[in-house]
Amino acid sequence: MPYIDVDKNLPGIRSLMAFRPETAKPLSDLAEALLRDNTGLSRAERELIATYVSYLNDCFYCHNSHGELAVCYLDGNRELVDAVRKDYRNADISEKLKALLQIAGKVQQGGKSVLPENIENAKRHQATDRDIHDTVLIAAAFCMFNRYVDGLASTAPKDMSSYPLRAKQVAENGYGPHIYSTAQPQASSEEIHA
Amino acid sequence: MAYIPVQEGLPGIRSLVQYRPETGKPLYDLVQILLRGPSPLSPAERELIAAYVSSRNECGFCMNSHAAAARCLYGDQEQIVDDLLYKNNQTELSEKMQALLAIAGKVQKLGKSVSPQDIETARKAGAQDEDIHDTVLIAATFSLFNRYVDGLASFTPTNESAYEAMGKRMSENGYVFPNQ
Structure with missing residues (x-):
């Protein structure tokens, strides 16, 4: 049961956004700018970072919703998305994305956990400044979305x-x-039965 | 030195939103509505929640700037801010604010840490849905800002007068996207 009186026909963050449309607008603008961009990082890579951080934050609704978006962009490759959640170091993804996921995992713990060597490692694997910026902000944004969704006990x-x-x-x-x-x-x- | 090439001399969040205005603008819109828009909580109370969460996340830039804004907004009650942040003394705060700060502290740890009892305590002290919603979203939003600011090692000024000026500007003008 959500902690506040939200529309019961909407799940997760969707119910919270409907409760307060004034804050919903910049929240959805932020998600659109961060996750739908295709420069440097692909949409699939952006959703994988969002899924991984949400999984670390134990946010069921977010990691499943964004995981399925990654599956969508990866033409149905659900195994790869599961592999990134469970152990990205051994997943079949680029070294660059592995380095960025390491940074995202650090951001999930706290901003100060990101070390110069984590950034150098990502740059060594061809991550640009913008890739690093977007990775840190996607990870930080999901530390917000996950807390919003679970902090008000919205439904999944x-x-x-x-x-x-x-x-x-x-x-x-x-x-x-x-x-x-x-x-x-x-x-x-x-x-369902197909 | 920041991890990415932002404009030198600009502090914290201001340097980052200018680096990438496409994401910077919605972040400024969010914080303006959340901390200054219609809410049963006063702007001073909302800045205090922001400073409290930033203090728990050990984000010096966000804590000092929002504490300065809260001091300006509390006016002759400004002592409330330092009492909370440096002594964890909440005696001058309403029961409702004490209960909401407890919820904000839980959100800072993780969304799932907020328990039905925390919500019940806040309701007993007079908190409505809007108070609870805004408290959770402010705490969640500063969990973002603190990570963004420190995760990219953006510039954190160390002199107090810089924060005093920021706090004055934030309390008078709110959050206006900085011009290039």
Whole structure:
């Protein structure tokens, strides 16, 4: 049960954004600018960083929602997304992304945990200043989103088949106002039993 | 030295939002609405929550600048700020603010740390949904700002007068995106 009186038809951050549309607007603008950009880091890489940080913060709703977005951008490669969550060092991803995920993990612990050698390591693997900036801000932003979602005990859909359907909508439309106005899609019976 | 080439001399968050205005603008919009927009909490109370979370995250830049803004906004009650941050003395604060600060402290650790009892205590002290929502989002937002500022090793001024000037500006003008 959420700690405040939110729309019961919306899950997670979507219910909180609908509760307070004034703050929802800059929050969705931030997500759009950070996660939908394709310069330097791909959308899949950005969602993988978001998923990893949310997993470290034990935020079920965020790590599953953003994990499914990464799956979407990776043409259905759910194994890779699971591998990044569990042990990115041995996942089939670039050395650059491994170095950036290490930085993201440090940011999750605290800003001061990021060391000069972590930055040097990322640069050695061709990370640009902008890649490093975006990685730190994505990790920091999910330390906010995760706390917002869990700190108010918002609900997470139990029907796991709804996450890929919802991810497809976000992949198509971005992080616009539909985030806090469209109900969670429900899998049709054919899709469930397919 | 910051980890990325930001404009020299600009402190903390100001240097970072100018480096990447596409993300900087929504961050400034967020903090302006959250700390100055309509809320049952006064701007002074909201700045105090921001300074308290930043202090627990050991982010000197954010703590000192928001503490300075809170002092300006509390006016002749400015002692409240240092009592909380340096002595953990909350006796001058309302029961509601004490309960909300306890929630903010939990959010600083992790979202799941907030318990139904924390919420109940705040409600008994008169907190409404909007108080609780804004407290959690302020604490979560400063968990972002503190990590952004320190994670990129942005410049943290060390002289007190720099923060006094910042606090005065923040209390009078709010959060206006800095011009290039």
